[in-house]
Amino acid sequence: MEKVTGRLVVVGGGQAAFALVAKLRALKDTRPITVVAAEACLPYQRPPLSKKYLLREMALDRLLYRPEAWYPEHNIDIRLSTMVTRVNRAAKEVTLSDGSKLGYEALALATGATPRRLPAAIGGDLAGVFVVRDFTDADRLAAEMRPGRHVLVIGGGYIGLEAAAVARSCGLDVTVIEMADRILQRVASAATSAIVRDIHRSHGVDIREGMGLHRLIGDNGHVSAAELSDGSVIPVDIVIVGIGVTANDALAHDAGLETANGIVVDKFGRTSDPSIFAIGDCAVLPWQDMRIRLESVQNAVDQAEAIAAILAGGSDPYDPNPWFWSDQYDVKLQIAGFGLGHDETLVRPGQREGSVSVWYFRQGKLIAVDAINDAKAYVTGKKLLEAAITPDRAALADPQTDLKSLLA
Structure with missing residues (x-):
């Protein structure tokens, strides 16, 4: 695809926004970038907020992706405590909450989601x-x-x-x-x-x-x-x-972009306006003949980095391999794939006490695995899914089977 070289404006200051600009600079892309972030704080990790940060085991400065000096050193203008209130697609400019206007060649909406x-x-x-x-x-x-x-x-x-x-x-x-x-x-x-x-x-x-x-x-x-x-x-x-979130798509909707509980994008992250992209929790993306919204750090990073490569002139579409995790007490739940629409599950005991995995199938095909304190099952399941391999059911059900042999 044709490389975009003019100003990129990124709306949002979360994981997806940071991953996008960091990847562009890692790709030696030198275009001017402005990040417009509503929060007063520099971009930071959110998963620890409800865990180590809440427990006061981690300070806020340890959550920052990069220190303040990193942004000017990489020619990134970051404007905190600022919101984009309007997108003028015809003029290719956004209006900010202070009344000023900012032109763009490409616009990336990383507006996230809001808890209900x-x-x-x-x-x-x-x-x-x-x-x-x-x-x-x-x-x-x-x-x-x-x-x-x-x-x-x-x-x-x-x-x-x-x-x-x-x-x-x-x-x-x-x-x-x-x-x-x-x-x-x-x-x-x-x-x-x-x-x-x-x-x-x-x-x-x-x-x-x-x-x-x-x-x-x-x-x-x-x-x-x-x-x-x-x-x-x-x-x-x-x-x-904790009753779910609503995608922040009002700015896109008001600009006349296609929305559906999120901002609809194609496999290259483009909205219905080819100059505007959407990434992260706010994006509704195509996946296996469906439209889905993936609320996860993994998707925010992977999608943002894929779109960065496209902005830098690449042509590979974003084809997600979803994975998630959840830490509760001393239990780590790791999830590979997306179990939506499964019609069968298989529960496999792990090799250590307290470890177990749940394997999901749809019409006989492996589509996901939940691994509870079972890293081996998670890694194997993720590899099987990425290779589109459905293992022999009897072998999988046998706890004596070496999971690695299922990859053969």
Whole structure:
């Protein structure tokens, strides 16, 4: 593809935005770059916010991808505490929150996603109710996390369960409610849900599935209790909301770009305007005859680096090999592939105590693997998926089979 050499404007200051500009400079691309970031902080890692940062085991300066001096040294103009309020596609310029305008030859939207919050009508505006999106959220939550207090986690997805694990590790009493029939229902098999449920219950977490929230009850403006959908009332001091995210696609929608709970892109990361790209959590991309949005650090980095190569004149499309991870207590869950639409699973015990893997199949084809404290199963599964190999089912089911032999 033709190399773009004029100014690149990047909207957003998260993982995808940083990975894009860092890769361009690694490719010796010298175009001028301006990054417009809403937060007051330089780009930083987000996964530790709900883990080591919340536990105060890691300071904010250790989360920074690069120190402040790195940006001018690499001819990157980064504007913090600034938002893009309008995209003028005809003039190829963006309007910033301070009223100034900035021209571009290429525009990359790395606007991310926003956690869903509880409505104020059911107590979502009470003090003590949290989402964790940035370091200020984590700071406020950390100040409340004191042993003996009771935290209610709303949502049994990975975000909610990771928060539950941290709270329990801090000595808090934890209740998790999940409206669906089981935790992780949207993202994992029933087998994986059962394994993770047992892990949390063994740590003393009260998990209530098929349970919704009716309302939160306040005392002098601070949450003090929760009325659940079965009519029961439980005392709570803290509420952590983990009910999913909404893609930040309003800027793209207002600019007339195609959106569908995210910004629709082609296999080269281009939106319906060929001068505008979208990357990371906000992007809806083609994958195996589907349109998906991958909310993961892995996708943010891999997609951003692929688009950087395209901007620099490359022609290889982005073809993701999804993988994810989740740390809960001393358990590492590693996921290779995407189990959407699976019709069969196989549970394989690992070689070490507490290790197990769940293998997903669709119409007889291997599509994903969940590895719980089983790095060997994860690595083998990832290689099998990348090579489009479906292993012999009997051999896979036999715990005596050397997983490496499945790659032959």
